[in-house]
Amino acid sequence: MGKIKLAQGVTLIAANTEVVGDVRFHEQLFVDGRVEGNLYAAAEGAGTVVISERGRVQGDIRVPNIVINGEVEGDVYACARVELAAKARVKGNVYYQLIEMQLGAMVDGQLLHDDGASGEPGANVHPLRAEAAPEQAEHRQSERTVEGR
Secondary structure, rough: OOOOOOOOOOOOOOOOOOEEEEEEEEEEEOOOOOOOEEEEEEEOOOEEEEOOOEEEOOOEEEEEEEOOOOOOOOOOOEEEEEEEEEEEEOOOEEOEEEEOOOOOEEEEEEEEOOOOOOOOOOOOOOOOOOOOHHHHHHHHHHHHHOOOO
């Protein structure tokens, strides 16, 4: 972790701080505490979220750039760049254009690439959670029935 420098315009959610609700920000957001809500960067500019080793987010994240070294429970939509550091733990899908994943990082979900072919970064990133196909849903139901005996 450390390729994206923290600079002017940094919003800090410090350790031992819990934010409940959505967070909208400009420029940079550093999460060292806990957020229960969605994170959104301003549409204009190159917003960046950094989630430290102690940082936790429960909710979707929609930003151009993100560095994760803590825990995220929700989908991550990055129209530019995602960096998953060694202690990153993501439970959800990760939508990205460029990705760097270090040894030890974990994603419990899908990695979905947006190649930017439309000319606009992030245009191909689907905003909705992928739903299971009907046959997969039936298979999961039968697994639950067998396990429930």
